[in-house]
Each structure stands twice: as C-alpha cells, then as structure tokens.
Amino acid sequence: MAQDYLTDAFIRLRQKLKGISGRILSDASEAEDILQESFVRLWRRQYPIGSEKEAEALLSRTVRNASLNERRKKGAVRLDKDFVEDSPDSEYSLDRETAYAEMHRKIEQELSETQRYILEEKEYGGRTLEDIAKELKMEPAAVRMQLSRARKKLRETLKTP
Secondary structure (H helix, E strand, O other): OHHHHHHHHHHHHHHHHHHHHHHHHOOHHHHHHHHHHHHHHHHHHOOOOOOHHHHHHHHHHHHHHHHHHHHHHHHHHHHHHHOOOOOHHHHHHHHHHHHHHHHHHHHHHHOOHHHHHHHHHHHHOOOOHHHHHHHHOOOHHHHHHHHHHHHHHHHHHHHOO
C-alpha cells in the first residue's frame, strides 16, 4: 500500500518535482536524473507511508535534498579548481563545505526518518512543533521529544571522532 501511495504521488507530482530540482541545479537533464534516483531510492527503502500526503512530503523533501547535495558537490569541485591560490576565503569555503557534508552524512546515518523530518522542518523550514505534529498525526509533546532525541544523537556523534 505504501508503494502505491509513493507511485501515485510521483506520477502526479513529476513535473513539479522536476521543476524544484531544475531550479536548484539549473540543468534539466540533471534534474531528471535526480528525480529518478530519488524515486528509486525511496522505492527500495520501503518507508512506512500511510497516505498520499505523506508520500508527497517525502518525495518533495528527498528530491530537494538530493538536488541541494548535487549542487553542493559541484560547488566543492568548482572551488578546488577555481581557487588554487592560498586565500583564507577559499580555504574557509572548502572547510565549511566539508563540515556541512559531514553533518549531513551523520544526520542521514544516525537519525530515523521521523527525526530527520522533524529536525529539517523545525530548523530549516521554520515550522512550529504544533504544525509538524498535526502533519505527522502526533502529539506536540511527542514531536518535541523526537526533536530532542535527534539533537542529542547529533551532539553525541559530534563528540566522538
């Protein structure tokens, strides 16, 4: 049933998702690749999706994040080639990009899908815990607890080398 929701949402939102990715990457063929890779990745992982609305949110978030990751990869490569000189700005940019990539990897590895979603929506989406709770059909206290646990896991992983 979850795969049906995912497939239906993907078919219905395909052009919108391609547009999201295309705006981030500025390349239609790369956007199409990201779209396909995102769908296949979600299909293989078989997330417990309870509605088409959940499938839409998961697809949108996955495509957006994959597009941003691709753009960041290109940015890191461009910095390596363009800024050969030893300038503090280029060094800072590369260090920052590396730190971001490491944090993103830890978020993907250490947090559950629910924790990742709550963290993203709260910290980067600017949404309230109450709004997130309504969307996830959870109590606000439960969402707050999941956010707290996610932050704690990340702090612990940052402490260990």
